[in-house]
Amino acid sequence: MSGHRPPVVSADNPFAGVRGPTVLRQGLSRPGAHGTTLAPQLGRTRVRKGTIMLGYYVELALRSLKRSRGLTALMVLAIGFGVAASMTTYSVFRAVSGDPIPWKSSRLFVPQLDAWGPSTLRNRDNEPVDALTYTDAMAFMRDHRAKLQSAIYVIYPSIVPSRPGEHPFNIGGHAVYAEFFPMVEAPFKFGGAWSDDDDRQRSAVAVIGSKLNQKLFGGENSVGRSIDVDGKNYRVVGVLDNWNPQPRFYDIQNTGGFSVAPDELFLPFTRAIESGVANDGNTNCAKPPKEPGFVGLQRSSCVWVGYMAELDDAAAVTSYRSYLENYAREQQKAGRFNWAPNYRLRDIPAWLDSQQVVPSDTKVSLLVALGLLVVCLVNTSGLLLAKFLRRSGEIVVRRALGAARFAIYAQFLTEAGLIGLAGGVLGLVLTGVGTLGMGLVLPKDIAELATVDLPLLLMTLAMAVASTLVAGIYPTFRAARLQPALQLKSN
Amino acid sequence: MTLHPILAALRKHKAGVTLIALQIALTLAIVCNALFIIGQRFASINQPTGLEENDLVLVSQQWVGAPNADLPEGVEKLDAMFKEDLAALRNMPDVQAVTSTNSLPLFTSSRAGSVGINPGDGSYDGTSPGTTRTSYFFFDEQGIAALGLKLVAGRYFDAGEVQHYSLREDRPPAVIVITKAIAEKLFPGKDAVGQVLYVDGTATPSRVIGVVDRLQGAVWAKTFAWNVVVIPARQNGNFSRYAVRAKPGRRDAVMKAIPSLLYGINPMRVLDEQTAVMSFEQIRNNAYRGDVGMAILMGSVSIILIGVTAAGIVGLTSFWVGQRRKQIGIRRALGARKVDILRYFQLENFAIASGGATAGIVLAVALNFWLMRDFGMDRIPVPWVMLGVATVLLLGQFAVFVPARRASTVPPVVATRTI
Numbered sequence: 001m002s003g004h005r006p007p008v009v010s011a012d013n014p015f016a017g018v019r020g021p022t023v024l025r026q027g028l029s030r031p032g033a034h035g036t037t038l039a040p041q042l043g044r045t046r047v048r049k050g051t052i053m054l055g056y057y058v059e060l061a062l063r064s065l066k067r068s069r070g071l072t073a074l075m076v077l078a079i080g081f082g083v084a085a086s087m088t089t090y091s092v093f094r095a096v097s098g099d100p101i102p103w104k105s106s107r108l109f110v111p112q113l114d115a116w117g118p119s120t121l122r123n124r125d126n127e128p129v130d131a132l133t134y135t136d137a138m139a140f141m142r143d144h145r146a147k148l149q150s151a152i153y154v155i156y157p158s159i160v161p162s163r164p165g166e167h168p169f170n171i172g173g174h175a176v177y178a179e180f181f182p183m184v185e186a187p188f189k190f191g192g193a194w195s196d197d198d199d200r201q202r203s204a205v206a207v208i209g210s211k212l213n214q215k216l217f218g219g220e221n222s223v224g225r226s227i228d229v230d231g232k233n234y235r236v237v238g239v240l241d242n243w244n245p246q247p248r249f250y251d252i253q254n255t256g257g258f259s260v261a262p263d264e265l266f267l268p269f270t271r272a273i274e275s276g277v278a279n280d281g282n283t284n285c286a287k288p289p290k291e292p293g294f295v296g297l298q299r300s301s302c303v304w305v306g307y308m309a310e311l312d313d314a315a316a317v318t319s320y321r322s323y324l325e326n327y328a329r330e331q332q333k334a335g336r337f338n339w340a341p342n343y344r345l346r347d348i349p350a351w352l353d354s355q356q357v358v359p360s361d362t363k364v365s366l367l368v369a370l371g372l373l374v375v376c377l378v379n380t381s382g383l384l385l386a387k388f389l390r391r392s393g394e395i396v397v398r399r400a401l402g403a404a405r406f407a408i409y410a411q412f413l414t415e416a417g418l419i420g421l422a423g424g425v426l427g428l429v430l431t432g433v434g435t436l437g438m439g440l441v442l443p444k445d446i447a448e449l450a451t452v453d454l455p456l457l458l459m460t461l462a463m464a465v466a467s468t469l470v471a472g473i474y475p476t477f478r479a480a481r482l483q484p485a486l487q488l489k490s491n
Numbered sequence: 492m493t494l495h496p497i498l499a500a501l502r503k504h505k506a507g508v509t510l511i512a513l514q515i516a517l518t519l520a521i522v523c524n525a526l527f528i529i530g531q532r533f534a535s536i537n538q539p540t541g542l543e544e545n546d547l548v549l550v551s552q553q554w555v556g557a558p559n560a561d562l563p564e565g566v567e568k569l570d571a572m573f574k575e576d577l578a579a580l581r582n583m584p585d586v587q588a589v590t591s592t593n594s595l596p597l598f599t600s601s602r603a604g605s606v607g608i609n610p611g612d613g614s615y616d617g618t619s620p621g622t623t624r625t626s627y628f629f630f631d632e633q634g635i636a637a638l639g640l641k642l643v644a645g646r647y648f649d650a651g652e653v654q655h656y657s658l659r660e661d662r663p664p665a666v667i668v669i670t671k672a673i674a675e676k677l678f679p680g681k682d683a684v685g686q687v688l689y690v691d692g693t694a695t696p697s698r699v700i701g702v703v704d705r706l707q708g709a710v711w712a713k714t715f716a717w718n719v720v721v722i723p724a725r726q727n728g729n730f731s732r733y734a735v736r737a738k739p740g741r742r743d744a745v746m747k748a749i750p751s752l753l754y755g756i757n758p759m760r761v762l763d764e765q766t767a768v769m770s771f772e773q774i775r776n777n778a779y780r781g782d783v784g785m786a787i788l789m790g791s792v793s794i795i796l797i798g799v800t801a802a803g804i805v806g807l808t809s810f811w812v813g814q815r816r817k818q819i820g821i822r823r824a825l826g827a828r829k830v831d832i833l834r835y836f837q838l839e840n841f842a843i844a845s846g847g848a849t850a851g852i853v854l855a856v857a858l859n860f861w862l863m864r865d866f867g868m869d870r871i872p873v874p875w876v877m878l879g880v881a882t883v884l885l886l887g888q889f890a891v892f893v894p895a896r897r898a899s900t901v902p903p904v905v906a907t908r909t910i
Contacts, residue, residue, distance in 0.1 A: 379510075
């Protein structure tokens with residue numbers, strides 16, 4: 001009888017004392033209304049039923065869970081580990097597959113142009129290499145067909161601190177055009193970007209990151225001050241706020257997408273080329289440059305310049321595509337390319353995808369962890385089945401006393417939900433531990449991105465409860481299908 | 492004991508049996524592939540680089556306001572600075588040998604191209620017959636001594652053969668040393684020493700004077716990891732690298748002394764606190780960090796999986812034992828020995844696990860195909876699958892033992908009780 005709530009007959013009930021057969025008959029004749037009092041109070045009881053019954057089911061569930069501590073612990077552990085493994089790997093996956101500039105990524109485009117032709121180094125799908133030659137990048141800048149655009153290359157020059165006694169150091173950054181800053185919406189703390197005039201006049205100006213500003217100027221407004229880059233003076237025109245978008249969408253080629261160290265120095269592309277600030281990124285060649293030196297590289301067919309353009313609507317994209325087509329055709333006519341136009345124009349999400357920014361290890365880990373979760377669910381399902389069917393006697397007595405199938409469903413799903421909740425809480429702890437552990441085992445660039453935040457925690461709990469409920473459906477269905485007459489007789 | 496009564500009894504527990512078998516199948520599929528991934532990662536981690544890795548240190552530095560390497564006089568000045576550093580490092584009391592270099596095996600940066608047995612047309616070509624892709628290392632006359640390479644044929648460079656030129660200039664070297672991997676690929680069945688190769692599609696021959704047993708390329712050069720051509724040259728640019736071999740056990744002392752030594756020669760240079768002086772151990776750890784991480788992750792998942800599945804088997808079998816107490820009692824009363832009851836549950840588990848394992852083999856292969864198609868994994872060899880099968884079967888037997896033994900202790904008198 002432990003599973004059945006005794007009829008409520010309270011002292012202030014006008015029908016107090018009327019008990020026994022009457023109450024029982026009421027219960028049996030109206031399945032589902034078990035545990036209620038007599039008809040005149042029907043309205044009130046119906047309101048109270050929902051609230052009271054849930055509390056009652058929770059109490060029943062707790063009692064049942066306590067009765068078989070071992071089995072309960074097994075289920076909670078399984079759910080906890082399964083959910084934690086999934087969420088830990090998901091936190092890494094989420095970090096690396098995120099959109100770094102969601103409000104604008106579909107309007108930023110990376111053009112690719114085949115400057116090599118069908119050579120032996122070509123990859124599948126006739127895909128042009130992932131960067132431009134200096135010649136083509138400069139032609140694109142000259143023609144200026146997008147709303148905003150910039151050629152980009154990696155620099156890693158030395159900085160000499162003005163304070164005596166301090167050693168010089170290297171700083172990573174990019175050589176870009178003025179339009180780069182509004183295009184990628186880099187946030188400024190002090191000052192701003194240099195002007196288009198500075199680009200044309202190859203001015204010795206610089207935009208620095210907040211960390212470099214902290215290191216050189218103690219974090220104060222350094223606009224107008226000068227810094228020593230590779231032994232030459234540059235005037236600071238802007239200081240960026242903390243800004244380190246991941247994946248680094250404007251330079252996937254050289255980072256693979258992720259870099260712990262933020263870009264701390266931006267110089268005008270034109271100035272950097274003129275001063276011979278070396279390219280520190282990848283250089284890919286189909287043929288070795290014919291002439292030596294940095295100038296030789298600029299004249300070669302080697303690709304090492306990145307490019308990004310902002311195209312705000314479909315018409316702009318179409319017209320930019322035809323521009324690329326025409327440009328490639330002209331090169332073909334001029335005899336520079338002896339192959340048909342082969343170009344690509346991808347927006348940021350498509351570009352990140354084509355560059356395979358999400359490491360396959362991350363995907364495999366997530367897949368395997370989800371597999372683990374499925375096994376944990378199958379496991380929980382089996383254990384719940386055993387647990388529920390062990391209580392056949394209790395179930396059929398409840399049913400015989402008038403509990404509807406629905407009530408059995410509610411009772412056992414409540415129990416499953418409670419296990420899920422406990423598993424979820426354990427999962428929260430383990431996810432925290434797991435994410436910390438990831439920091440120790442993953443490459444640093446990626447590990448630092450995997451963080452625990454509120455949405456992740458809520459997801460962990462929700463996933464634990466939801467998946468345990470799913471696991472509980474079949475056992476509950478079996479429990480609710482038990483035939484009271486048959487079972488009571490056999491017992 | 493035959494299987495027949497066991498299978499007949501299992502038909503009464505279709506759902507529980509299916510769930511356990513499904514769990515075993517999934518566990519097998521995942522554990523097989525996870526173990527295979529771990530095995531592959533460790534295989535690549537355990538590959539020797541060809542270097543004598545202990546006591547080896549890589550120094551990377553950059554001069555500030557360095558002479559322009561694009562001008563001939565700049566190259567001469569840079570080389571003088573280069574040689575000054577080399578001499579100072581070689582003079583250190585705890586140092587055995589030092590070579591100039593552009594990179595080392597497993598390091599992040601390196602230079603790659605292609606070599607062929609025929610004169611090229613000025614393009615890189617590493618795929619046609621008689622050509623191959625390769626990494627380049629630029630060592631001087633102390634290369635072998637500093638790195639501990641094993642020369643298997645011919646000889647190594649002498650000081651007179653070591654050139655120097657701008658970093659951004661390509662000069663076909665007169666003499667080269669190649670790895671055995673290249674020698675076997677381009678000169679199969681022949682002695683490579685004395686043959687010529689054409690570097691980066693040039694038409695100027697480079698003569699092979701020696702072959703080293705083994706030398707690995709940079710961390711990213713995975714598809715042609717063992718193809719390396721050593722060029723006897725110092726590359727002059729605004730930065731330089733030195734590979735330093737410390738005397739046995741003196742590595743840390745050497746690493747500690749290097750920054751102040753170099754700053755003493757010329758303070759206008761960059762020596763990054765983290766990366767300027769690195770032991771080869773650090774380079775190796777960085778290179779394989781991802782692989783070790785993946786192996787740990789796969790290992791953890793496998794352990795959890797095996798634990799969960801074992802727990803599931805224990806739980807369900809315990810439940811069945813509880814359900815069948817009366818039947819067990821009857822069997823005991825009819826003369827079954829304890830060991831017969833024990834065998835019954837063990838055999839029953841074996842039947843279920845075998846069914847699960849059969850389905851699991853199919854799932855494991857399917858999962859492997861998926862990983863091969865989408866994530867570039869290799870085909871899983873049959874022994875790995877068999878290892879997985881053995882694992883889950885043994886796991887089942889271990890897990891079932893405790894509840895099965897409890898079943899065997901059910902006294903025959905239970906049969907006579909009504910409930």
